[in-house]
Amino acid sequence: MAEDLGFEPQWRTEPAGEGTYREALMFTADAHRHPSDAWVSMFLDEFNIAPHDFVPNFPDGDRLIEGVEPGTLDESHRAAFAAIVGEENVSDSDRDRVRFGHGKSIDEDIALRLGQTPNLPDLVLHPRDKHEVARIVSYCHEHRIPIVPFGAGTSVVIGTRADHGGVILVLRTHMNQLLEINERDQVAVVQPGMMGPDYERTLNSVARNLGATEPWTGGHFPQSFEIATVGGWVTALGSGQASTYYGDAYDLVIAQEYVTPIGTITTHAYPATANGPKINDILKGSEGAFGILVEVTLKIFRHKPQNTARFALMMPSWDDAVQTARKIVQGEFGKPAVLRISDPEETERGLALKGFDAGAAAKYFALRGMKPGSRCLLIGTAEGHRKAAELIAHESLKIGRSHGGVSLTGFATKQWEKGRYHDVHVRNDIMDFGMVIDTLETSVTWSNLHQVHQTVRAVIEARPGTMCLSHASHFYEQGTNLYFIMILKPESIDEFFEFRSRVVEAILAAGGSPSHHHGVGRLFRDHLPDHLGSVETGVLRALKRHFDPHNIMNPGVLLAADEELQD
Amino acid sequence: MAEDLGFEPQWRTEPAGEGTYREALMFTADAHRHPSDAWVSMFLDEFNIAPHDFVPNFPDGDRLIEGVEPGTLDESHRAAFAAIVGEENVSDSDRDRVRFGHGKSIDEDIALRLGQTPNLPDLVLHPRDKHEVARIVSYCHEHRIPIVPFGAGTSVVIGTRADHGGVILVLRTHMNQLLEINERDQVAVVQPGMMGPDYERTLNSVARNLGATEPWTGGHFPQSFEIATVGGWVTALGSGQASTYYGDAYDLVIAQEYVTPIGTITTHAYPATANGPKINDILKGSEGAFGILVEVTLKIFRHKPQNTARFALMMPSWDDAVQTARKIVQGEFGKPAVLRISDPEETERGLALKGFDAGAAAKYFALRGMKPGSRCLLIGTAEGHRKAAELIAHESLKIGRSHGGVSLTGFATKQWEKGRYHDVHVRNDIMDFGMVIDTLETSVTWSNLHQVHQTVRAVIEARPGTMCLSHASHFYEQGTNLYFIMILKPESIDEFFEFRSRVVEAILAAGGSPSHHHGVGRLFRDHLPDHLGSVETGVLRALKRHFDPHNIMNPGVLLAADEELQD
Ligand SMILES: Cc1cc2nc3c(=O)[nH]c(=O)nc-3n(C[C@H](O)[C@H](O)[C@H](O)COP(=O)(O)OP(=O)(O)OC[C@H]3O[C@@H](n4cnc5c(N)ncnc54)[C@H](O)[C@@H]3O)c2cc1C
Ligand SMILES: Cc1cc2nc3c(=O)[nH]c(=O)nc-3n(C[C@H](O)[C@H](O)[C@H](O)COP(=O)(O)OP(=O)(O)OC[C@H]3O[C@@H](n4cnc5c(N)ncnc54)[C@H](O)[C@@H]3O)c2cc1C
Structure with missing residues (x-):
C-alpha cells in the first residue's frame, strides 16, 4: 500500500517559534515525526480528504503568547515566594504561565492551537529543594493560594491546569536528582522532577558515581518515557510498557516523602508490614490533591x-x-x-x-x-x-x-x-492538519474484556471515517488494560468532544474503569462518583479534607473543587 | 541428645472441660502436641528446673466459667439484635462471652489461665449474612454500641478483646462459604468467616461443585492456617508460609465488600486502575476499626x-x-x-x-x-x-x-x-507447666537486618535461661521478616511482660516495625504514633473518624480509643 503519494504534505519541520502557543503544546519544541506515506494514503482513504487538505491548520497556534489576562495574586505574595525560591525562580511572564499552565490532553492541545487560555496560574515557581516546597505549601495553606504541581506536564487528563489560578510548582527544573542508590535493598531514592531518560541512564551507568557496582534499571517505560518525570509516574499511577513483569508505578514505590498542608509525611522503606492501613499506598494516585511528592524510594532491578x-x-x-x-x-x-x-x-x-x-x-x-x-x-x-x-x-x-x-x-x-517512544511526536503532525488523534484506556477483567472491546468498537465504528487501533497491554492474572487509539477528521471541535464523550460513556457502561494508567485529572473526575460509588468517593473526599482543609492542592483534580475553594 | 528422660511429664491429654476457661484458651479444645523428650531435656537444662516442676500449673484455668460480671447492655438492645439475627444467634452466656471475647495473645492466654476476665462483651452475635451485618452495624451506630468482629480469634495482638463492652460479631459461625469461583479471572469470592482448611479444601476439590474445571489453591498458609479465617488474614494483613511466591494477604485481595457505620463499600475487581488512591487498599489492615469485611475477592492459583x-x-x-x-x-x-x-x-x-x-x-x-x-x-x-x-x-x-x-x-x-501447622499446639503444653512461649516478628530491610537481629538477640540473651529461636521468612527484593520465638520460665508473670516489653522496644529502636504480619491490635497500638510519626498516624485517625464517627468499630484496636467513646 505504501504508494507514491504524488504530493508532499506540508509537514512542519521548523522548531516551534519561541514564546508561541505552539511551543507550549509540543512535547518537545523541536522533535518531529511525520506520518509515513502509507499513513497519509490511509488518511486520504478513510477521511475522504484530498491532498489539498494537507495544509497546516490553526494559524493562531503560531502567535506569540502575549496580552493574556494578567494574574490576580497580590504583589506581596510574589515577594514572599521570591524570598523562598529566589527571584530567578519566580515567573509571571505570559509565556511561562501558558507553558507550565498546560498539560498534554487533546483538550489543552486544541485550546492552545486556538490561542485560548482561559485558565492560567498567576505565578510559576521552580522550587530548589523539598524544604522550599514545604515553605511554599505552608504559605499557600495560610493564604489560601491554590498550588498545582507540575512534573513535566504530560498528563493527558488535564492534571496540571490551574483552573483556580494560584501557583504552578515546576518540579522538573531543580528537583531532578537521583539521591541515593542502595544495591543491597534494590532501591533508589529519587527526586520527583527527574525525567525518565535521566533516571534510567543514571541507573544504567552513572549510578556508579553513587557507589553502585553494577548497572541497574528502573523497569518503568511508559510511551511518554522521554518526556515525563518520575514523580508524574507515581502520583498519576502510570504503567510502563514492561509493567507485566516489573509492575505498575504503584508497585514500584517502596516509600515516599510527601509535603501536605498539614505537615510532611514520610513512610518507612520496609517491603511489607502489618501496621494498619498503609500510608504509603494511600498517597499513591492522589495526583497532587493531597500534597507534593518530594522524594520517592523506588524498586530497581539488575539491568541485563x-x-x-x-x-x-x-x-x-x-x-x-x-x-x-x-x-x-x-x-x-x-x-x-x-x-x-x-x-x-x-x-x-x-x-x-x-x-x-x-x-x-x-x-x-x-x-x-x-x-x-x-x-x-x-x-x-x-x-x-x-x-x-x-x-x-x-x-x-x-x-x-x-x-x-x-x-x-x-x-x-x-x-x-x-x-x-519517538512515535509520540506523530500526534503533532496529525493535529496540525485538522485531524485528531486521541487515546482512551481502561481496566478490564478477563471476563468483561470482550464486552468492553465490542461495545466500544461499535460506538467508534458508528462514526463514519474513524480509525481505531486497539490493543491490550499491561497484563495481570486477573485481567488487563484495553487501549483505544482513535484517529479522525472531525467536522468540528465540538463534534470531536461529543464523540469522545460517547466513547467514554460506552467504556463505563460496558464495565471498564475511567482509567487504567492515565489517571483521573479533571477529565474523568465527574465520572468518579458514579463509577466508584458515592460512599467510596466519600473516602477520597475525607482524605482530601484531612490533608488539604482549605482545598489549595491542585483543586479540581480527582474531585470536584466544590466550585469555590473551601473556607 | 534425645535421651531417656527417666520420668514422664504429666502432659494433659484430656480435652478441655466444657465451659472452662481452659476451653476458651486452647486453639482447639481437644488438639494436643506434646514437646518431645528432647525438648523436655532442653527445658531441664536451660531453665534450671527439675522433673518435679513438670506438673500442671494454673488450676484456675480448669474452673467452670461462671459468675463473671454481667453485661450492662439494655434488654431492649438484646431484643433488637435477636430480631435481626434470630434468638438462637444471640448469646449472653458467661461461657460465650469469655470464649468469643478472647483472642490468642499470651496476655489473654495467661489471663484465662488465672480465670481473670476483666473485659468482656455484653453479647455475642452470630450474623447469618451480610445484610444482617449491615443492620447490626447501623443499629450499633445509632445506639453507640461497640462492635468487635471475630473471625476465629487467633489474633496474637489482642485484636478481639471487647475492652469497651458491646457486641462480638462471630463471622465463622454462618458466614463461611465460598460464594463463587471465576477460573477465567483466577479469583474466588469468599465470605470472611471461612476457615483456612475449608477454603483450601474447597478450592482443591469441591470447587468443582461451583463449576470449576480444575483444582485451585489460595496460596495462603499461615502457621495458624488450620485455626484462622480468610477474613482474619485480610483484615490483619497476614502472611502465609509460601508468601514469597504467592504474596501476602494484602497482595491476594482484588476486591472487598465492607460494611461501615457510614455505609457499605464495594470495590471493583479490576487487577489495577489509575482512578485515584485505591479504596480497596485503604481498607486492608484496618482490623475491624473501619468496618466489617463481609465479602472478599481473592486471587487463586492452579493447584499443582x-x-x-x-x-x-x-x-x-x-x-x-x-x-x-x-x-x-x-x-x-x-x-x-x-x-x-x-x-x-x-x-x-x-x-x-x-x-x-x-x-x-x-x-x-x-x-x-x-x-x-x-x-x-x-x-x-x-x-x-x-x-x-x-x-x-x-x-x-x-x-x-x-x-x-x-x-x-x-x-x-x-x-x-x-x-x-500441628506444632502450634505445643504452646499449650509449654504454658501448662508455667513456662512461656511467645513470638515477636518484625519487618526489616536487607540493610538493617543484622542490626535488628543482633540488638534483639542481645536483649534476649541478657536474660539468663531464655531460649530464642529466630528465623527469617517471607522474602521480598527489599527485605524480609525477622521472627523471634522466645521460650522461658519467667520468675513471675510481671517479669515476663516486662521482658517482652524490653524486646519490643529493642526491635523498634533497632529500626524494625511493630509487626510484619501479626497486626497491631491493642498490643502495639501505643507504639504506632511513635513508629509511624504523628502526622502519619493522623491519617489513620482521620480515616477512623470518617468511617466510624462514633468510634463503635473495634474501639481501641489500631488507635487509642480516646478512653471514652466519641459521640
Ligand atoms: C504521548 C503520550 C504517551 C503517554 N503514554 C503513557 C504510558 O504509556 N503510560 C502512562 O502511564 N502514561 C502515559 N502518558 C501519560 C503521562 O505521560 C503520565 O501520566 C506521566 O506519568 C505523567 O508524568 P509527568 O511528569 O508529565 O506528570 P504531570 O503531567 O506533570 O503530572 C501528572 C499529575 O500528577 C501531578 N503531579 C506531578 N508531579 C507531582 C508531584 N511531585 N507531587 C504531587 N503531584 C504531582 C500533577 O499535578 C498532575 O495532576 C502518556 C502521555 C502522552 C502525552
Ligand atoms: C499459633 C499461631 C500462629 C500464627 N501464625 C501466623 C502466621 O504464620 N501468619 C500470620 O499472618 N498470622 C499468624 N498468626 C496470627 C493470626 O492467626 C492471624 O492474624 C490470622 O490472620 C487471624 O485470623 P482470625 O480469623 O483468627 O482473625 P481474628 O483473630 O478473629 O481477627 C483478627 C483481627 O481482625 C479483625 N477481624 C476479623 N474478621 C474481621 C472481619 N470480617 N471484618 C473486620 N475485621 C475483622 C478482628 O477484630 C481482629 O482485630 C498466628 C496465630 C497463632 C495463634
Missing part, C-alpha cells in the same frame, strides 16, 4: 538487556490472542516484561503501514490461515535471568501455537521497540 | 503440588544464609514459595531435637566446615510451572553453594512441612 528474549506471534483471531495472553500471564512460569496484543484493525493497519499486507508476507499469512480482518499480532519480551527469560519466551510461543498462532521470531517485537 | 521442587542447604554462617536468601529473591529467576533461614540458635536447637547434632550427620557437617553455633539451615520450595520450579530450586542451590552451603536434598524441607 543481553538476557532479553523476544517473541511474536500472528494469531488467527482476537479471541485466540486474548486467550493466549491470558494463559501466558496465568501460566506460572514467570511473566513477560512487554506483552501486547493488537486487535484486528490495529494488526491490519500495522501490516499495511509496513507493506506486509501484500507480497510474500501476505501469501505466507494466507497460507497459514491468518485472515486479514481476523488475525491479530502478539508481541512480547522476557527479561531477568537468562534461563528464566528463555523459558518464558518458549512457553509463551507454545501456548500461542496451541491456539493456532504462527511464530514470527522476535522481528515484529524489535520493529515495535524502534518506534516505542 | 506435583510440581513442587524442594531444596535445603546448611550454610556456614548467618550472614551466608542471609546473603543467599537475598540473592535468591533478587535473582530474577522466579521466587521460591517457602523460603526460611534459621539463625544459629534455631538451627542448633532444631538439629538437637532431631538428634542430628550427634552421630553421622554431625560428623558430616563438621567435615564440611559447618560449625555448631555458626551454621544455619535454609529451606525452600518452588511451585508453579514444573520447569520454572526446577529452575528456581536449581539456581537457589547454586547461590547457596557459592556461599559455602551444603545441599541437604529436600529432606529438611519435608521434615519442616510435617510439623508446620
Whole structure:
C-alpha cells in the first residue's frame, strides 16, 4: 500500500517559534515525526480528504503568547515566594504561565492551537529543594493560594491546569536528582522532577558515581518515557510498557516523602508490614490533591538487556490472542516484561503501514490461515535471568501455537521497540492538519474484556471515517488494560468532544474503569462518583479534607473543587 | 541428645472441660502436641528446673466459667439484635462471652489461665449474612454500641478483646462459604468467616461443585492456617508460609465488600486502575476499626503440588544464609514459595531435637566446615510451572553453594512441612507447666537486618535461661521478616511482660516495625504514633473518624480509643 503519494504534505519541520502557543503544546519544541506515506494514503482513504487538505491548520497556534489576562495574586505574595525560591525562580511572564499552565490532553492541545487560555496560574515557581516546597505549601495553606504541581506536564487528563489560578510548582527544573542508590535493598531514592531518560541512564551507568557496582534499571517505560518525570509516574499511577513483569508505578514505590498542608509525611522503606492501613499506598494516585511528592524510594532491578528474549506471534483471531495472553500471564512460569496484543484493525493497519499486507508476507499469512480482518499480532519480551527469560519466551510461543498462532521470531517485537517512544511526536503532525488523534484506556477483567472491546468498537465504528487501533497491554492474572487509539477528521471541535464523550460513556457502561494508567485529572473526575460509588468517593473526599482543609492542592483534580475553594 | 528422660511429664491429654476457661484458651479444645523428650531435656537444662516442676500449673484455668460480671447492655438492645439475627444467634452466656471475647495473645492466654476476665462483651452475635451485618452495624451506630468482629480469634495482638463492652460479631459461625469461583479471572469470592482448611479444601476439590474445571489453591498458609479465617488474614494483613511466591494477604485481595457505620463499600475487581488512591487498599489492615469485611475477592492459583521442587542447604554462617536468601529473591529467576533461614540458635536447637547434632550427620557437617553455633539451615520450595520450579530450586542451590552451603536434598524441607501447622499446639503444653512461649516478628530491610537481629538477640540473651529461636521468612527484593520465638520460665508473670516489653522496644529502636504480619491490635497500638510519626498516624485517625464517627468499630484496636467513646 505504501504508494507514491504524488504530493508532499506540508509537514512542519521548523522548531516551534519561541514564546508561541505552539511551543507550549509540543512535547518537545523541536522533535518531529511525520506520518509515513502509507499513513497519509490511509488518511486520504478513510477521511475522504484530498491532498489539498494537507495544509497546516490553526494559524493562531503560531502567535506569540502575549496580552493574556494578567494574574490576580497580590504583589506581596510574589515577594514572599521570591524570598523562598529566589527571584530567578519566580515567573509571571505570559509565556511561562501558558507553558507550565498546560498539560498534554487533546483538550489543552486544541485550546492552545486556538490561542485560548482561559485558565492560567498567576505565578510559576521552580522550587530548589523539598524544604522550599514545604515553605511554599505552608504559605499557600495560610493564604489560601491554590498550588498545582507540575512534573513535566504530560498528563493527558488535564492534571496540571490551574483552573483556580494560584501557583504552578515546576518540579522538573531543580528537583531532578537521583539521591541515593542502595544495591543491597534494590532501591533508589529519587527526586520527583527527574525525567525518565535521566533516571534510567543514571541507573544504567552513572549510578556508579553513587557507589553502585553494577548497572541497574528502573523497569518503568511508559510511551511518554522521554518526556515525563518520575514523580508524574507515581502520583498519576502510570504503567510502563514492561509493567507485566516489573509492575505498575504503584508497585514500584517502596516509600515516599510527601509535603501536605498539614505537615510532611514520610513512610518507612520496609517491603511489607502489618501496621494498619498503609500510608504509603494511600498517597499513591492522589495526583497532587493531597500534597507534593518530594522524594520517592523506588524498586530497581539488575539491568541485563543481553538476557532479553523476544517473541511474536500472528494469531488467527482476537479471541485466540486474548486467550493466549491470558494463559501466558496465568501460566506460572514467570511473566513477560512487554506483552501486547493488537486487535484486528490495529494488526491490519500495522501490516499495511509496513507493506506486509501484500507480497510474500501476505501469501505466507494466507497460507497459514491468518485472515486479514481476523488475525491479530502478539508481541512480547522476557527479561531477568537468562534461563528464566528463555523459558518464558518458549512457553509463551507454545501456548500461542496451541491456539493456532504462527511464530514470527522476535522481528515484529524489535520493529515495535524502534518506534516505542519517538512515535509520540506523530500526534503533532496529525493535529496540525485538522485531524485528531486521541487515546482512551481502561481496566478490564478477563471476563468483561470482550464486552468492553465490542461495545466500544461499535460506538467508534458508528462514526463514519474513524480509525481505531486497539490493543491490550499491561497484563495481570486477573485481567488487563484495553487501549483505544482513535484517529479522525472531525467536522468540528465540538463534534470531536461529543464523540469522545460517547466513547467514554460506552467504556463505563460496558464495565471498564475511567482509567487504567492515565489517571483521573479533571477529565474523568465527574465520572468518579458514579463509577466508584458515592460512599467510596466519600473516602477520597475525607482524605482530601484531612490533608488539604482549605482545598489549595491542585483543586479540581480527582474531585470536584466544590466550585469555590473551601473556607 | 534425645535421651531417656527417666520420668514422664504429666502432659494433659484430656480435652478441655466444657465451659472452662481452659476451653476458651486452647486453639482447639481437644488438639494436643506434646514437646518431645528432647525438648523436655532442653527445658531441664536451660531453665534450671527439675522433673518435679513438670506438673500442671494454673488450676484456675480448669474452673467452670461462671459468675463473671454481667453485661450492662439494655434488654431492649438484646431484643433488637435477636430480631435481626434470630434468638438462637444471640448469646449472653458467661461461657460465650469469655470464649468469643478472647483472642490468642499470651496476655489473654495467661489471663484465662488465672480465670481473670476483666473485659468482656455484653453479647455475642452470630450474623447469618451480610445484610444482617449491615443492620447490626447501623443499629450499633445509632445506639453507640461497640462492635468487635471475630473471625476465629487467633489474633496474637489482642485484636478481639471487647475492652469497651458491646457486641462480638462471630463471622465463622454462618458466614463461611465460598460464594463463587471465576477460573477465567483466577479469583474466588469468599465470605470472611471461612476457615483456612475449608477454603483450601474447597478450592482443591469441591470447587468443582461451583463449576470449576480444575483444582485451585489460595496460596495462603499461615502457621495458624488450620485455626484462622480468610477474613482474619485480610483484615490483619497476614502472611502465609509460601508468601514469597504467592504474596501476602494484602497482595491476594482484588476486591472487598465492607460494611461501615457510614455505609457499605464495594470495590471493583479490576487487577489495577489509575482512578485515584485505591479504596480497596485503604481498607486492608484496618482490623475491624473501619468496618466489617463481609465479602472478599481473592486471587487463586492452579493447584499443582506435583510440581513442587524442594531444596535445603546448611550454610556456614548467618550472614551466608542471609546473603543467599537475598540473592535468591533478587535473582530474577522466579521466587521460591517457602523460603526460611534459621539463625544459629534455631538451627542448633532444631538439629538437637532431631538428634542430628550427634552421630553421622554431625560428623558430616563438621567435615564440611559447618560449625555448631555458626551454621544455619535454609529451606525452600518452588511451585508453579514444573520447569520454572526446577529452575528456581536449581539456581537457589547454586547461590547457596557459592556461599559455602551444603545441599541437604529436600529432606529438611519435608521434615519442616510435617510439623508446620500441628506444632502450634505445643504452646499449650509449654504454658501448662508455667513456662512461656511467645513470638515477636518484625519487618526489616536487607540493610538493617543484622542490626535488628543482633540488638534483639542481645536483649534476649541478657536474660539468663531464655531460649530464642529466630528465623527469617517471607522474602521480598527489599527485605524480609525477622521472627523471634522466645521460650522461658519467667520468675513471675510481671517479669515476663516486662521482658517482652524490653524486646519490643529493642526491635523498634533497632529500626524494625511493630509487626510484619501479626497486626497491631491493642498490643502495639501505643507504639504506632511513635513508629509511624504523628502526622502519619493522623491519617489513620482521620480515616477512623470518617468511617466510624462514633468510634463503635473495634474501639481501641489500631488507635487509642480516646478512653471514652466519641459521640
Ligand atoms: C504521548 C503520550 C504517551 C503517554 N503514554 C503513557 C504510558 O504509556 N503510560 C502512562 O502511564 N502514561 C502515559 N502518558 C501519560 C503521562 O505521560 C503520565 O501520566 C506521566 O506519568 C505523567 O508524568 P509527568 O511528569 O508529565 O506528570 P504531570 O503531567 O506533570 O503530572 C501528572 C499529575 O500528577 C501531578 N503531579 C506531578 N508531579 C507531582 C508531584 N511531585 N507531587 C504531587 N503531584 C504531582 C500533577 O499535578 C498532575 O495532576 C502518556 C502521555 C502522552 C502525552
Ligand atoms: C499459633 C499461631 C500462629 C500464627 N501464625 C501466623 C502466621 O504464620 N501468619 C500470620 O499472618 N498470622 C499468624 N498468626 C496470627 C493470626 O492467626 C492471624 O492474624 C490470622 O490472620 C487471624 O485470623 P482470625 O480469623 O483468627 O482473625 P481474628 O483473630 O478473629 O481477627 C483478627 C483481627 O481482625 C479483625 N477481624 C476479623 N474478621 C474481621 C472481619 N470480617 N471484618 C473486620 N475485621 C475483622 C478482628 O477484630 C481482629 O482485630 C498466628 C496465630 C497463632 C495463634
